[in-house]
Amino acid sequence: MFLGYHILTKFFKNGELSNDSPKESYLYYEKNAIDGDLQGIIQKLDYLKELGIDLIYLGPIFKSKTTHGYDITNYFSISENISSNSEEEAKAIFAKLIENAHKRGIKVIIDLVLNHASKEFDFDSVPKNLSVKTESPRSPQEERWQMSFLFWNLDDEDTREFLIRVGEYWLKNFELDGFRLDHALGLPLNFLEEFSIRMKKIKKDVTILGEVWEDEGDKLKNFNLLKKFKGNDAQRFTSMFDFATYDTIKEVLGKKNGSLLELYNQIVLSNQLNEKEFQLTYFIENHDLPRFIDICQDIETFYITLGLLMALTGNVMLEYGNEIALKGDQTIHNFHESGRVAMKFKEDWSEQEKKTFNYCKNLVDLRKVHSSLSSGSYELINSEENLLIFKKKTTYDEIKVLIYTGEQAYQLDKEYFDLISNNKVLKLKRGIYYLQ
Template sequence: MFIGYHILVKFFYNGDSENDFLPNEYRFCESNSVEGDLKGIIDNFDYIKELGVDLIYLAPIFKSDTTHGYDTVNYFKLATHIFDKNEFKSQKLLHNFINLCHSNDIKVIFDLVLNHVSKFYEMETITQFRPVTENPKTPQENRWQRLFKFWNVEDLETKKFLISVGKYWVEKFNIDGYRLDHAIGLPIEFWSEFYIELKNINKDIILLGEVWDDISDSNDNYKLIKHFKEFDGNTTFTSLFDFYMYDSIIEFFAEDKINNSQFFNRIIKSYSMNNKNFKLTYFMENHDLPRFINICRDYKKFEMVLKFLFTLSGNLMFEYGNEIGIQGDITYKNFHESGRVSMKFKDNHSIKEKYLFDLFKKLVNLRKNNKSLFKGNYILKEDKDVLIFDKVYNEDKFMILVNKNDNYLLEGTYFDELTEEYYEDSFFEKGVYILSYEK
């Protein structure tokens, strides 16, 4: 299980101006890029460490011609605008970063795009295999074909080549795994074989898949997740992002489209997919989605969702800036990309952002020290006026109160784990509460 932190590198912090590109040197340069790089992440490592997260997920760091990095030009070369123009210095910097993370008990995973690459991929550098591409097969690929070409993994040479990419960075740099972009674009048989090959190198490998149809509803996304989680009884990923729960959180907290009972049933439906070898990963934002605060437009709702996520059994992944409720750029032409904004650090935090930063740290600490929060069972207690359920793991037990209304009377004596206050036969205002029974 992990609490992860996703960094869109070019938007985080510019630690080395010597590797900066000019905007016209990119095929696509996003307006809010600050020319962030790996040194910028290292320079702000103490900030990340203070949050308490135990995994860093880096957006694509391989050679590319864009600020987002999803147009891989060479799988085996590091982007000079993120590292250094000298390949040896780039690799040394990456080794130093991974060692820094590991020495602080933080895992590192890379964003890896195996479905497609840049139309300008350096095919001449591939010598051991003869991979081939194919025409677009899905609605997403039809939209992307101007920028990308798509691998044909029905071809044995192509399959071997892509698996060799995954093995290379794990073996050479001791990374802890991958976030696998647009995994829906490749057949489940490929992912099953990829899983076996990587598992043979590192039995604790993290393979976090993105399986999502961006034009489908929550029910369709649930079916996709259930379909891709295993093949012929064998695991294909160690985790998948739970877009089904993401949709449900929006429908419940932001849009009021589903009631307490319906929402709890979705929690249980999601939780039922977890098993010994597979745990879902929950989130409130990613780089392809708007900032949640721009969806709900209410800091109280944002805070409720933040607290609620920490009560779910499984993995958590937070987008850089989630810890302060960072706003997106609503002037973006595409609202779904509006979350790609420059990072704000402690010297520039507002009073509200400082409060959320401290709350985030408390939530991380609470979750790490209480197994019921990250792996416990759910026991429903109330789903009418409010939603109340227990999280239970052996003797470890919490009551979770989700109140979307005003002043709910809760009888009994409870201890609020975040405010460290006792409540006895008390009224609870709108919010999410993590409560211990009388101590």
């Protein structure tokens, strides 16, 4: 299992000014991008180690003409805007990032976009013995993207082979730990199985993290997609983002619609998909979603949500800035982009952001020490209107997770020790508690 951290490179840290390009050179330069680069990430590896991160998931690193990087023009080259104008040096910087991350016990995976590419894609980058094909959009979601992207014909044998070779290239030539497959909803199941087999031949323990969701779907639709695409154990993916649980967290905690029991039931339902070689990945933000603090509107609810996230069995993925409750840009009304804001580091933190970082780090430390939080079974103890208590348990560890959302103090049946506050508790205020 991993505790991951997603970085959208252009928004994270500008570590080398010489690779900054004029905004006019981009087809699309997002409002809050800060010319972040791989060098900036290298400079902040100790920060990520301090937080307790053991896997970095990088947004697209390939050549593109936007700040988000999903319009890939060449799969075998790294964008000069996040590295260096020299192809050789750019790849050396990427290799250095991986090497330095590994020295700190941090794995690195990259975002791999195999469903679509830029309309300005460089077809000369395709191996000469392959003839790739494109096709029209296949879904309403893709129809919304067709102004920017072309779509690969994944029924075509040469096109499939080309895209699989892309994955093989990065695994063979770098000490990379795996991939997040963007918009895997648009990839055929048999292609996903073939991709997985070929990657595991190169790296047996490769991470293949799938993104399968409909942005206008509901939790039931997204859960059914999880079941459909998962396959048997790690047949296609080693993990998938659980959008069904995210949908429920957003509604119950973020928007305060629905019951805590409804949230618990979804968590338990999703947990049934976890197996020995496959674990779901839970999250409360990503680069296509609003910042959670902007949804819930108060720091106490954010703390409850972060505490719940760290108590879920499986993998956890933090979005950059989750650890300080980074706010989005409310002047951007496209929900896909409102959360894409510049990262803030310690020298610029408010007192509240310092407090939130320490709170998050404490939760991470507890998750690493107590196996019941990351891998325990679930048992419902009590559910009331503003109260949820469930037990997380392994052979060696047991914790009661209590969420209380009421305004009046709630008294427990006896005194417990709360791991989060490191204090004995009897009367509880609104919040989340890890009780022993």
